[in-house]
Amino acid sequence: MSKQQPPVKKNEMVQVTFEDITHDGSGVAKVDGYPLFVKRALPGETADVKVINVKKNYGFGRLMELKETSPERVEPPCPIFKQCGGCQLQHLSYEGQLEYKQKQVKDVLERIGGLNVPVHPTLGMEDPWRYRNKSQVPVGERNGELVAGFFAERSHTIVDMESCVIQREDNDRVVQLVKKLAKQYGIRGYDDRIHKGTLRHVVVRHAKHTGQLMVVLVTKGKELPNKKNLIEALKDELPNVTSIVQNINPKRTNVIFGDKTEVLWGEEVIYDYIGEIKFAISARSFYQVNPDQTKVLYDKALEYAQLTGKETVIDAYCGIGTISLFLAQNAKQVYGVEVVPEAVADAKRNAKLNHIDNAEFVVGEAESVMPWWQAQGLHPDVIVVDPPRKGCDEALLESMTAMKPERIVYVSCNPATLARDLKYLEGKGYATQEVQPVDMFPQTGHVECVSQIVKK
Numbered sequence: 498m499s500k501q502q503p504p505v506k507k508n509e510m511v512q513v514t515f516e517d518i519t520h521d522g523s524g525v526a527k528v529d530g531y532p533l534f535v536k537r538a539l540p541g542e543t544a545d546v547k548v549i550n551v552k553k554n555y556g557f558g559r560l561m562e563l564k565e566t567s568p569e570r571v572e573p574p575c576p577i578f579k580q581c582g583g584c585q586l587q588h589l590s591y592e593g594q595l596e597y598k599q600k601q602v603k604d605v606l607e608r609i610g611g612l613n614v615p616v617h618p619t620l621g622m623e624d625p626w627r628y629r630n631k632s633q634v635p636v637g638e639r640n641g642e643l644v645a646g647f648f649a650e651r652s653h654t655i656v657d658m659e660s661c662v663i664q665r666e667d668n669d670r671v672v673q674l675v676k677k678l679a680k681q682y683g684i685r686g687y688d689d690r691i692h693k694g695t696l697r698h699v700v701v702r703h704a705k706h707t708g709q710l711m712v713v714l715v716t717k718g719k720e721l722p723n724k725k726n727l728i729e730a731l732k733d734e735l736p737n738v739t740s741i742v743q744n745i746n747p748k749r750t751n752v753i754f755g756d757k758t759e760v761l762w763g764e765e766v767i768y769d770y771i772g773e774i775k776f777a778i779s780a781r782s783f784y785q786v787n788p789d790q791t792k793v794l795y796d797k798a799l800e801y802a803q804l805t806g807k808e809t810v811i812d813a814y815c816g817i818g819t820i821s822l823f824l825a826q827n828a829k830q831v832y833g834v835e836v837v838p839e840a841v842a843d844a845k846r847n848a849k850l851n852h853i854d855n856a857e858f859v860v861g862e863a864e865s866v867m868p869w870w871q872a873q874g875l876h877p878d879v880i881v882v883d884p885p886r887k888g889c890d891e892a893l894l895e896s897m898t899a900m901k902p903e904r905i906v907y908v909s910c911n912p913a914t915l916a917r918d919l920k921y922l923e924g925k926g927y928a929t930q931e932v933q934p935v936d937m938f939p940q941t942g943h944v945e946c947v948s949q950i951v952k953k
Contacts, residue, residue: 504529505548505556512564514543518597520912522585522942526558533558537579537588539567569593574626575662582650584663584940595619595936598944602912602934610916612923615931620793625939628787630769632661632668632701633753636679638686638694645676645686645699653689653751663940668701671712671735675699678730682723692749695720700744700753702778704769705788711740711767713780715753719745728762740764742780754781771795774822775850782843783816790937794908794945795823797933798881801906801949804828808878811870811900813863813893818844818856820881820908825856832875833858834866864892871900881906888914891921898925905950910937915946928953 505511505528513526515538524538526546535546535558543565546558573587586594595618603616622628636645637655646658660669679686679696687694700713712731714721721727721743728741741762746755758780766777769784771792778784785791798820802810804827812821815833817840825831825848833856835841844858859866863882880902882889888911889897897905905927909915919929930949937945 503551503553503556504531505533505551507548507551509548510545510561511548511558512543512545513558514565515540520601520942522589524560531556535560539570539589539593541565541567542570567593577646577656577658580649580656581647581658583647583661585942587662587940591621591625591939594625594939595621598934598936602932602944602946605912606916606919606932608916609913610920610923612916612919612929614929617931617933619934619936619944620790620797621936622790622939625936626662627665628789628939629661629664629668630703630705630788631784631786632664632672632699634672634699634701636676636686636696636699638688643676643680643684643686643696645672665703667703667710667737671701671710672699674731674734675712675714678727682727684722684727687717689749689751692717695722697746698753700780702767702780702784704767704778706770707768708737709740709767709769710735710738711742711778711780712738713742713744713758714761715744715746715755717745718747724761732762738763740767744780771819772823773826773851774819774847776817776819776847777843777850778817779839779843781839783840785819785937787937790935790945791819794935794937794947795820797935797947798906798908799823799827801904801947802827802879802881803904804879809876810879810881811867811875811877811902813867813880813882813889813897814884815844815858816840816883818847818858820883821856821858822847822851822853824879824881825853828879829855831856832870832877834861834863836860836862862893864890864896867893867896867900871896876900877902879904879906881908883908884914886911886914889918894918894921894925898922898927901952903952907946907948907950909946909948910943912944912946915948919948919950922950926953927951 515524517525523534532555545562550557598619606612644657646656685694687697698715702711745757810828812833815835821833
């Protein structure tokens, strides 16, 4: 029997109608049942498409000409939207983005988890622009000139930029200033192909509620030409800068930070608030990039935890204690566990900062620490998890269900791994009550969810 050939060939032109959109914002069309993925195409649109890559079960195309346009299509305000890989959905109206994210969560829960549960409309922002409080901008050189911007999609080419429509204006100003001063003081940009040059990244952190700014210069070595002049110029031009830091990353890697960080001037941390809780944020500590929506997300997690002040709670990926400290306001006792020692040190410092004494933090893998806690006689009423994109390890899910909490609150940044984990929990005597998507990253394909899970 001959192998079935795909119905399209590379470089062929086809006219298609798009019926769906993927998690990374590509339109999906089918040619005789064969899926074709095309960037920046929207459901309901008809277009001429050039086939650029053919795989056995799917292919990729390039949008050549739109024949019929979706009423949800808008003009992206960013001049480099097509070159930059940072945003995927600027061409879709904001109402359209919120609907698409709700649908995406619903579809994935049904397809992967076999779950038909209430998925509420996505909680969006009043103003879905200029929300990011942290910029991480790679620096390089082109034709002897310093460039700083974002990597073009799937490449290591830096797209030079003046401003980014989802970053705070202060952050843009700092990046442009560092670029100007680096030229002035002869500081070379880093070339990752030959592993030469000085300045690799400019990282800017802005605290929304205190206005404090931190500037982090990531360099290849300890050497930073004209360091004193650079620090003075940054202090003169940025009245709200309270921390200037150098991070040294000598490795050939695309990881931004190296292991060594030193304060060049000012404080080691800046301070910000989420609700009533104050947080100390260091150069490398994890802190949500959208402070307004973080409050929305955590309020929902708190609501689903249904705390009365009598409960014992475990926060299984506690990070710097953001959710733990929120929960501690309404719980009897909170136990946080996290694998990164620096994060646990931050969590303890943040508990002290807020005079919260009913939260304890330990370093370790949740799946190892939780059985130990159980052996000590710890019985949580509620367990909260906020895992990375890969979701929860099965060993952790096993430890969680062995502790038999009344409720589990699952905060997720990846609907696919959420669906997989909910399916597991459903098989272990738990029921998913409802799922609330929250738009933490407008203009991009990412969506966060909070799920309420109860013991059957």
